[in-house]
Amino acid sequence: MSTAFGDFDPRFPGISLTVGSPTQWDRLRRYSLGDELPSGLSSLNDAEFLETVSSTTVVAHEMRHFHDFLLSPTGSRLMRTRVLLGLNLIQLLVALRGTGIWDRSDVLPVPLTTWCRWSRAERAEYAAAWSGLLEGRRFPFDLPRLPPLGDDLVYPANQRTHTADVSPAAVADLITIGEGFRRRLIEQEAPPDGVVSPRLTGGHLGEASAFLVQVQEVYKAFGDEAAQRFFSLILSGGNRYGVALHNIGNAFDFSGAPLIADLLAVFTGWILLGDPQTAPGTAHPLVRFALLTAALKEKGPRAFFGDGDLLTVFPRWDEWTGQPATLDGLRQSLDRDAGSVASLRAGLEHVQSELADWAETVVDVYERFTTARGLMVRAFLREPWAYLSPASYLHNAEHWVAPLVRVSFADGVALGMGNAGDHGWRVAHGFEDDGRSIGKVIYTDAELAGIPCFDEEDADLFHSLLAAADVIIGPDPADVSEVETLLAQEIVGEEVTLIRAY
Secondary structure, three states: OOOEEEEEOOOOOEEEEOOOHHHHHHHHHHHOOOHHHHHOHHHOOHHHHHHHHHHHHHHHHHHHHHHHHOHHHHHHHHHHHHHHHHHHHHHHHHHHHHOOHHOOOOOOEEEHHHHHOHHHHHHHHHHHHHOOOOOOOOOOOOOOOOOOOOOOOOOOHHHHOOOOOOOOHHHHHHHHHHHHHHHHHHHHOOOOOOOOOOOOOOHHHHHHHHHHHHHHHHHHHHHHHHHHHHHHHHHHHOHHHHHHHHHHHHHHHHHHOOOOOHHHHHHHHHHHOOOOOOOOOOOOHHHHHHHHHHHHHHOOOHHHHHOOOOOHHHHHHHHOOOOOOOHHHHHHHHHHHHHHHHHHHHHHHOOOOOOOHHHHHHHHHHHHHHHHHHHHHHHHHHHHHHOOOOOHHEEEEEEEOOOEEEEEEEOOOOOOOOHHHHHOEEEEOOOOOOOEEEOOOOEEEOOOOOOEEEOOOHHHHHHHHHHHHHHHHOOOOHHHHHHHHHHHHHHOOOOOOEEEEE
16 A cells, blocks of 8 residues: 655646545545545555545645745746756757657667767667567667766857757757756755765655645644544654654754654754755755754754744854854745746847747746746745744645645556546646556646646646757656656657657
8 A cells, every 4th residue: 555645746737636546536536635534444454544534634744845946945946947957959940850869760769868879880789689570660779879878078158048049069069968958956955075874864854844734744634543543653664754754853853852743844844954055065955954853962952943033043043153143045946946037038039940939938837937936035034933833834824825736646546537637637748558547647627726837838847848848858767667658659749659768
């Protein structure tokens, strides 16, 4: 049985739910996205209890991930880099068509950063290996060869991202610029050198924040006994939800601090809100976790938490850990967002191609993202406790940004979705292979509480373009799902078939 019914995707402005069986879909539809609640929890064994409760309360968990990402200066920086990568892909597609490469080829091995580092002999050997399945198909042997990877590799300036240049030199530059954005994403998400833990990651700390909200949602829906059972089972299960809480709990135990959900949430909140612009070496959650844990052990819980006023607690923690002011970093990040939107809008004036509408949509969604982020940050700064406290966060749901909701169906899950429209669901993508559902994606009309900021169809194209950028430019093919590859195929069209270069 599974407790994972959601999968946060930073390329999508909302929450992403996942379904692995018809039974899971029925539970999500009736409980998570409906008004029903399951009964008879006390009679279920632990595995059945976890699956039922997890599927019922997953929306609260995923919504916290979405809002944490919106609030975080790191999330803002990652989104801007992804947007630049998406715009880079659009210009690359224009250049590939403009140079005639697609007129001479009907197969495109991806990622291009792999294919374009192979010699002509290596490309010929790879094409020969596919000859049985792709007999008569034409490979792009004339794509430019890129310099080898290395720490000394210098990426071109990204001014071509907003030009209509379709020369072979532009193709080479755009591929390497895209690779530069991909490497920047990896560097932005990775902890600094020497700050690596085999048992704890930044992702674990994000899961701790979402899990604390989910426990409160279980309490609201089913009462204290169910919430205690849920918390205990997750904490003892050795999964990613419990790893961070174990580590935080150890620090609390060592200092004598009580394990109270609100204190854990405040602790986790500070950890997630570092600003990489004002603290470039110490904004990563793992670094902030280590610094704050050391301060807690040194100062003790009474001095550490003080009177509980977050407008004084956060500055005190900043001082004790030697960090720039966390709340000031949030304010400054809004100014950077506004500057980014203005810069991208100005760049659009130079995009003159058949895909200019796609570029416009990418920037539109990004501007909506920054608007939504402004709403979240200002609400947080007015009353941090209303957001950080799990109970208060759920109670004040109408004050936060309302996420879109998409549901993805795992490989091989065949569901009768012909009547989706009758229920307010829109099938966005429905891939079939020999009658097997590969990855159906639908959008629901679930009216989640909050302030609406995003357009569903624009957000869908935005997500598909960013997923296609990951497939076509990088990363390693092993990290790309079948559904992402099919989304990328939709983006490039039918005249060229994508295959994986490995």
